[in-house]
Amino acid sequence: MNIHEYQAKELFEQYGVPVPAGKAVQNEADFASAIDSLPDGAVVVKSQIHAGGRGKGTFTDGFQGGVKVLESKDQAAGIAAKMLNNILVTHQTGPEGRKVQTVYFTEASDIEKEYYLAILMDRATGGPVIIASTEGGVDIEEVAASTPEKITTVKIDPAIGLQAYQMREVAFGLGFSGDQLKQMGKILSGLYKMFWEKDCNMVEINPLITTPEGQIMALDAKVNFDSNGIFRHPDILDLRDLNEEDPKEIEASKFSLSYIALDGNIACMVNGAGLAMATMDIIHHFGGEPANFLDVGGGATEENVTAAFRIILSDPNVEGILVNIFGGIMKCDVIARGVIAAAKNVEIKVPLVVRLEGTNVEEGKRLLNESGLAITSADSLSDAAQKIVKEVEAAKS
Ligand code: ADP
């Protein structure tokens, strides 16, 4: 799960990582009071979306830059009004971009130098790793490709945690000494504590900066939480912004369905990710195009199957549905009852082909045949795929 920069900075403050003062708002009516709450002088107006590269991004109406550093507060409200409810496209959003629904006003810092600092969960070592670089404000992937010697990597043993010598190694790698060494110690221990206590996958500061007075602070903040650990952190779950997620995928996640929309016209409802992939392949093989990937999981209930139909049918491109279920732990008659109940609950106006195989398959097929619903039953995977492709074609002509 991701959160916004302004939320991540509130967490940073709790863990003693210095950030500039700021205020996030969702409505134009609140711009003036938010701007007033900041000290006089230069300010930065920052679009809040769950994607990076905002500074170099472009809005779909041509307005340049999702992050604007301004000399004074005078223009801040005008610039924020251009960002709010506008669509920002960055190299991380894809061409469709993201709608900006929150704007963050923050104090502008004098930047002497920009650095990069992150803690990630490293799958290779099975523990946290600190990555730091003297090249900040640019993508770390670019630095890794062109000047890897500018990156310091420190692996942490999760059983003993971050050690003082490791903090010095990171700080020395960034060229710090004296008082800045102490500041880095505080930042690193706070950041690591947060990473550990909040079950993070990643905490990234790009840029971490030094000011001409020698202060070190975080100007950007990106935090990703391990969704497997999120149940332990109701305070973090409160920070979830559903505006940043695909509505069909949110709905699917409520019913433990793995759903990804694709651009074809034949919807698939399958149990098991491997079978779902095979089903998509065979639809393609017989000349159709899958409208989605959908794995209803091993323990699909009538309620889950109904929700799956509703999600599938909310996609206007869907012209036919192929249900392909292998009854293993799940019995075919249970699935058949789920399909019948769902077909009665949700009006299905497109052809529906059902292929069942496995435990209690005969009973399942009998239930489908006797349901009185317009369900075409299929005997094998290729039979099912051919039938749905044919029926979709026939429905068009
Ligand atoms: P993104 O990474 O999405 O482009 P950042 O928050 O990193 O967004 O902002 C882009 C750039 O804007 C930073 O690299 C920094 O140079 C500048 N910037 C951001 N916040 C501030 C700030 N509070 N004061 C001064 N400059 C800032």
Ligand code: MG
């Ligand atoms: Mg950044």
